[in-house]
Amino acid sequence: MIKAAILGFGTVGSGVFEVLNQNKEMISNKLGDEIEVKYVLDLREFEGEPVQKVLVHDIDVILNDPEVSIVCETMGGERPAYDFTKRALEKGKSVCTSNKELVEKHGPELLQIAKAHNCNYQFEASVGGGIPIIRPLATSLSQEDILSITGILNGTTNYILSKMEKEGADFDAVLKKAQEHGYAERNPEADVCGYDACRKISILTSLAYGKNVNFEDIYTEGITEITTQDFAYMKQLSATIKLFGKSMHQDGKYYAMVAPFVVTEENPLYSVSGVFNAILVKGNMVGETMYYGKGAGKLATASAVVADVIDCAKHLGKHIYVKWDDEKLAVSSIENANRRFFVRVSTTDHAQVEKDFGKVTFLDSLFEGECGFVTEAMPEKTFFEKAKAAGNVISRIRMDA
Ligand code: HSE
Numbered sequence: 001m002i003k004a005a006i007l008g009f010g011t012v013g014s015g016v017f018e019v020l021n022q023n024k025e026m027i028s029n030k031l032g033d034e035i036e037v038k039y040v041l042d043l044r045e046f047e048g049e050p051v052q053k054v055l056v057h058d059i060d061v062i063l064n065d066p067e068v069s070i071v072c073e074t075m076g077g078e079r080p081a082y083d084f085t086k087r088a089l090e091k092g093k094s095v096c097t098s099n100k101e102l103v104e105k106h107g108p109e110l111l112q113i114a115k116a117h118n119c120n121y122q123f124e125a126s127v128g129g130g131i132p133i134i135r136p137l138a139t140s141l142s143q144e145d146i147l148s149i150t151g152i153l154n155g156t157t158n159y160i161l162s163k164m165e166k167e168g169a170d171f172d173a174v175l176k177k178a179q180e181h182g183y184a185e186r187n188p189e190a191d192v193c194g195y196d197a198c199r200k201i202s203i204l205t206s207l208a209y210g211k212n213v214n215f216e217d218i219y220t221e222g223i224t225e226i227t228t229q230d231f232a233y234m235k236q237l238s239a240t241i242k243l244f245g246k247s248m249h250q251d252g253k254y255y256a257m258v259a260p261f262v263v264t265e266e267n268p269l270y271s272v273s274g275v276f277n278a279i280l281v282k283g284n285m286v287g288e289t290m291y292y293g294k295g296a297g298k299l300a301t302a303s304a305v306v307a308d309v310i311d312c313a314k315h316l317g318k319h320i321y322v323k324w325d326d327e328k329l330a331v332s333s334i335e336n337a338n339r340r341f342f343v344r345v346s347t348t349d350h351a352q353v354e355k356d357f358g359k360v361t362f363l364d365s366l367f368e369g370e371c372g373f374v375t376e377a378m379p380e381k382t383f384f385e386k387a388k389a390a391g392n393v394i395s396r397i398r399m400d401a
Pocket residue numbers: 129153154155156157191196295296297
């Protein structure tokens with residue numbers, strides 16, 4: 001019998017409890033051993049609920065119990081999750097987490113501690129919720145030079161963009177609806193400004209290349225500037241607009257960014273809509289592989305945590321090596337990345353537009369006093385210089401290809 005503890009009985013923690021209980025027999029059959037939740041740590045009481053039997057309020061009860069070999073950290077936030085995780089690992093207890101903030105900030109250090117104490121720090125649920133992406137990157141694709149990762153990593157923004165496209169509704173109106181339906185937080189900044197996707201691409205990039213990528217080094221743009229007018233032009237391009245977290249390994253250089261992109265029908269990520277997430281990973285040998293599913297939600301996220309619990313249970317007393325050094329990955333500026341841009345400017349003078357931006361492909365004009373077009377590929381830096389000099393850009397969105 002393997003004894004586990006859950007830290008935090010919120011949405012994900014209670015989901016972990018539910019998955020372990022509901023699939024208990026099936027998990028036992030596959031593992032060849034039983035997993036029992038011996039403790040749940042929470043400040044609340046949960047009077048009359050099944051969890052009450054195993055509820056504790058003191059972390060030391062868990063940390064000082066030698067029977068507990070696996071701890072699920074589903075508290076979220078940096079403190080006290082960081083201290084609890086560190087102390088559990090130092091006691092040789094494996095920790096499985098959904099806490100992307102902690103993983104992004106302290107991943108290399110916590111992995112190092114796990115290694116030193118022959119246990120594991122696993123974080124499948126920290127990116128893409130229920131989608132297996134951490135394990136594929138860390139193991140199934142470890143033989144590959146990862147050429148690129150492109151992900152729809154945030155369900156809230158994908159939901160908002162999908163609704164804007166389908167209903168022709170404004171960003172603010174859709175955000176309000178998303179908040180009413182619980183698809184967006186009351187303070188939506190982390191999602192709509194791209195910070196959540198940034199943390200996730202930071203984790204994926206670190207794992208892909210084995211060195212640490214700082215959240216702050218990743219160029220990040222959110223979706224707050226995207227309008228229904230931008231979407232109106234997309235039909236002519238057989239395209240839509242998606243918020244991508246992207247990283248690339250090209251000519252010995254590494255790039256990472258989060259921004260909205262114009263995505264055409266040929267891209268497999270084009271049809272990923274609503275709250276779903278998907279990640280396209282290109283390896284130099286295998287080519288493109290794609291991972292799709294629910295990027296958030298109680299049972300999907302909990303399912304990924306439980307997958308880690310099972311993996312840890314299979315490797316008790318043995319550290320599974322994950323290459324993620326503390327050494328910083330040199331992320332190159334995206335200034336030199338060559339790409340095309342979709343642009344709207346407040347003029348109808350095509351000749352002037354071509355003077356300002358070089359040869360462009362004009363789209364049918366949809367709104368009075370403006371025109372829309374797609375530029376030729378050019379370095380980002382050149383484009384932004386041209387845009388500044390023209391002084392009439394209403395919107396500009398990067399083309400994915
Ligand atoms: N707000 C996040 C999202 C939750 O929408 O994807 C999952 O990390």
